[in-house]
Amino acid sequence: MMNNKYKILIIEDDRNIRNIMISLLETADYQVICADSCGAGKTLYRSHNPDVVILDLGLPDMDGMNFLKFVREDSLTPIIVLSARTDDMDKVTALDEGANDYVTKPFSSAELLARIRTALRNYRQSAGGKALGGVFKQRDLTIVYDARQVFIGQNEIRLSQTEYNIVALLSENCGKMMTYASIIKGIWGYSDEGSIKKLQVNMANIRKKFGVRPGEKWYISNELGVGYRMNGVNEI
Numbered sequence: 001m002m003n004n005k006y007k008i009l010i011i012e013d014d015r016n017i018r019n020i021m022i023s024l025l026e027t028a029d030y031q032v033i034c035a036d037s038c039g040a041g042k043t044l045y046r047s048h049n050p051d052v053v054i055l056d057l058g059l060p061d062m063d064g065m066n067f068l069k070f071v072r073e074d075s076l077t078p079i080i081v082l083s084a085r086t087d088d089m090d091k092v093t094a095l096d097e098g099a100n101d102y103v104t105k106p107f108s109s110a111e112l113l114a115r116i117r118t119a120l121r122n123y124r125q126s127a128g129g130k131a132l133g134g135v136f137k138q139r140d141l142t143i144v145y146d147a148r149q150v151f152i153g154q155n156e157i158r159l160s161q162t163e164y165n166i167v168a169l170l171s172e173n174c175g176k177m178m179t180y181a182s183i184i185k186g187i188w189g190y191s192d193e194g195s196i197k198k199l200q201v202n203m204a205n206i207r208k209k210f211g212v213r214p215g216e217k218w219y220i221s222n223e224l225g226v227g228y229r230m231n232g233v234n235e236i
């Protein structure tokens with residue numbers, strides 16, 4: 001029998017949360033497989049080759065980070081980390097180890113489904129190469145990579161080299177929360193004590209040039225202590 005459903009592996013030891021996710025995801029027409037430990041998760045991952053993994057960090061046998069490293073040794077399969085922890089360091093570590101995104105418990109159904117859709121879309125895009133024709137387009141925002149130009153509607157936004165590089169990097173990773181460290185590494189290649197401050201100053205300038213008013217939602221969101229994300233189409 002043909003089965004075109006996306007397959008999602010849930011690794012979570014809390015049975016209630018697992019059952020909630022199973023009914024949510026099955027209702028959304030995904031195929032769901034479940035493990036309640038890191039070890040069982042690895043076995044299922046190898047045998048089922050899922051399209052997305054939802055990974056709890058606090059597992060009974062091993063830390064979820066162990067699973068993350070195991071997958072990232074040879075695969076870019078999207079991994080969304082599920083964390084009850086409010087500690088930003090955990091999120092940052094998971095993202096830097098290759099997690100695509102995270103959701104903090106308690107999460108809303110809409111939020112989890114949005115994260116899954118974004119992860120799947122980004123994975124398909126990265127598998128298919130860069131944006132077609134070297135142009136990124138989202139609503140009013142257009143980025144022409146070859147010309148290094150950014151437009152809002154018809155108006156070109158004049159960015160410095162560094163500002164452009166930041167916007168381009170975030171757009172190439174659209175939908176993905178990028179940690180400060182990963183952005184800094186991508187832009188300057190090194191980091192020192194002043195790097196985060198430098199990044200924040202550049203972001204403030206970009207915001208200003210985009211004409212964003214204080215408190216107004218725009219293309220890039222910032223999670224304090226974690227990083228920045230170029231929001232996906234339905235997330236602005």
Ligand code: CA
Nearest residue numbers: 013056058059
């Ligand atoms: Ca747990």
